[in-house]
Amino acid sequence: MPEGAIHTLGRRPDKCLTSLSDAVAATDLKDGATISFHHHLRNGDAVINTVVAMLAKAGLRDLHLAVTSLFPVHAPLIEHIQSGVIGRISASFISGPVGEAISRGILDDPVTLRSHGGRARAIDLGEMPIDLAFVAAPAADEMGNLSGRTGRAPCGTLGYPMVDVESARYVVAVTDTLAPFPVTPIDIAQDKVDFVVVIPSIGDPDGIASGATTPATDALSLGIAENTAAVIAASGLLEDGFSFQTGAGGISLATAAAVGREMRARNITGSFACGGITGFHVDMLESGLFRALMDVQCFDLAAVSSYSRNANHMAMSASAYAGPHVGGAVVDRLSAVVLGAAEVDVDFNVNVTTRAGGVLIGGSGGHADAAQGAQLTLITTRLTAAGFPKIVPKVTTLTTPGQSVDVVVTEAGLAVNPARAELYDRLVSAGLPVVSVHDLAAMAAQAADKQVPPRPKGPVVAVSEYRDGTVIDEIRRIDEA
């Protein structure tokens, strides 16, 4: 006979631990373990710093930090890398002081950079087993139901940890808002969460919107945006069911605005916009330009609010969004994506990983995923930045291969990938300012007042994986002048 329930009119056990150090014991965390984090709180996140500081205090060493993204706010991690608490890092995007430190050789083991879809694949297929996934939960209840839509620092969807919690050996939710059971509405369910720890603050909600989320207004940006929208309009893809991804930068949003005007003029209803979502995308949903938003991460509080109230503003996991291993992800249903670049070269290869000089400033995020998935991939960029040319003979670091890129749009005209003859003809016929990518490179070189520094030659500090796990480039240590 099985044991019966312990029926009691009093309080029953729950999943709450009184401290993060109890979580170390409860999950049997050991030196060398892989711990994961996500970046929905972006540059407002306090969870990674708080947790790693506690793990340092608990005496753990050589941890593998498997994050989605790191931002300037995570500068305190440098101390824990130096002291040996963090021995290895995997990430999809690293900006700020930690990226600088990596480029200067702070880690013995090279960092592994994966796209958002590649990271999801590596986790789902067991290539990167996670010992302990920490989920930054804007609100949680005592049994581990988690909500991104309420609490003191609501961040909206929890698309990245949705993957981690499926296969991590243990899942610990970290929250500053313990809500009565059940928290509503639930974004990650209690059966995926082992423990809940309350800390004073998970972060600053204003940090969520760490980049611009309004369309650009300067003439140069608007010119690029208008040409980008004109390419989409001339591509033949702008019809009912059109789907779209843009970043949250000013040119991207200005492009979205111009595409929206064209959709209205043609009386077109799109199917969905996806990716990270801003209030600008919400306006497009609410004005009927798209039937749905598919949201892996809210980029601002307007998006958080929309996700909380509109059933057509839907969460998606990183696997559903961009996984190359799921038989077709959301990015594979994109009509068009507008992406940025640190550098583009004459083979249409794109670098969003390092800046001129080779310092790590980012990584793919969803760049390589959406570029490969979309029917039409547009890269918008100015000819130069900080005096350096951005259209170059060869990118310093390869993030997204040129065969995924269809058109590069600059203020001096646009270049079409030679493999896309049909598209070339359409754009020329539409009277768009089509030039060769070599001409763009020449103009960029002329407009620049500096030359691209040579690729660093030090030891490898990071390897960049493509979506499928193949290594497509390495990042090398920069040596001080």
Add this chain to the structure above:
Amino acid sequence: MPEGAIHTLGRRPDKCLTSLSDAVAATDLKDGATISFHHHLRNGDAVINTVVAMLAKAGLRDLHLAVTSLFPVHAPLIEHIQSGVIGRISASFISGPVGEAISRGILDDPVTLRSHGGRARAIDLGEMPIDLAFVAAPAADEMGNLSGRTGRAPCGTLGYPMVDVESARYVVAVTDTLAPFPVTPIDIAQDKVDFVVVIPSIGDPDGIASGATTPATDALSLGIAENTAAVIAASGLLEDGFSFQTGAGGISLATAAAVGREMRARNITGSFACGGITGFHVDMLESGLFRALMDVQCFDLAAVSSYSRNANHMAMSASAYAGPHVGGAVVDRLSAVVLGAAEVDVDFNVNVTTRAGGVLIGGSGGHADAAQGAQLTLITTRLTAAGFPKIVPKVTTLTTPGQSVDVVVTEAGLAVNPARAELYDRLVSAGLPVVSVHDLAAMAAQAADKQVPPRPKGPVVAVSEYRDGTVIDEIRRIDEA
């Protein structure tokens, strides 16, 4: 270098197959495989019959049918059992002709009966690997996003297959409504689904509400309901945060109505109602008696509608609902549950698996799960049914062990489990008609005009597992008189 995307302005591959027989080939389905189904369309379901008929036509043999529940509508399966297409069955509930046929020995291998939580555990922990999970999807899109909230036969939440799709080797969605990508709102995401097959009809939406979903009005039922509510009121549990599960039967709903009146009178706000959800529960949510509904399965179309429009009416998977393996399920947070019985015995054991004479008519469903999880488990039953006593010396078949049961409420008084002395005192102090369970059994014997037939002695036709996988009883073949 990785292969680039095949960029094209034309149509791209999707997950749609043109027929169910293509699904057999695509999933490499073999004789002896385990195929799973769920019962959200209840007695209106057309998917199981349609799929199994096609598998028979395709020549498959000896399949293991791993269903959640079977209803009278599934009578055509008998032919496929007789012909050897179905060689084995696992289920949480079997009513109608298939149950009768099993009791008469139609299968050589005994059926495995598990509670809803026990089934989720067996799947999650790899005890019952699924080769091919079929999901009856009221609507699907070409990439396998599934919605229970739209289409021609909307059934609401998809709580049961949420478990199956996590670990099945292949997942095939079967729908009669192929919606433009993305279907909205999504209940199961595309990364969990391998193929989509469109059939003419997945079933009759009117069949979803196959039982009564309005409170009883006859005096005897109302008496039981009033006493049940009075037990809850006197238990000390009826305070802010109170949570509640009832079935969809008339006495259960009348009890809920009476509890609701008491909550209003005391100005109490409950936390949640859970389980299968009816329009009656929706009314309790909307009138503010509960903050949330946690819904594994909508029992009627009013519940489907509420789930579609109200973010506090939340889906939960069978694992989250009732899993004994998740460190605390939703049932483990129940204050009180009101459950029915075919028989209750003097040790408070409950049978909801067989009827008098031992014929299989049901199974635990969530009975054993909620009974063990709740702080207060009430069994409501009349003294007799169809002339047979329902309070008996020993249940014919054990479904839920007596140590999970606190109170049995009948029209002739209520009995308290002797292990619950504190509760006994409270109910006596409250002036409730507390009697001994032996008195109830004696009264039932007197009121009955038939004796309970002896337990069948034929070969084992089904084994009944408790939540944790231990065998707690077997069901034996009935031999015709």
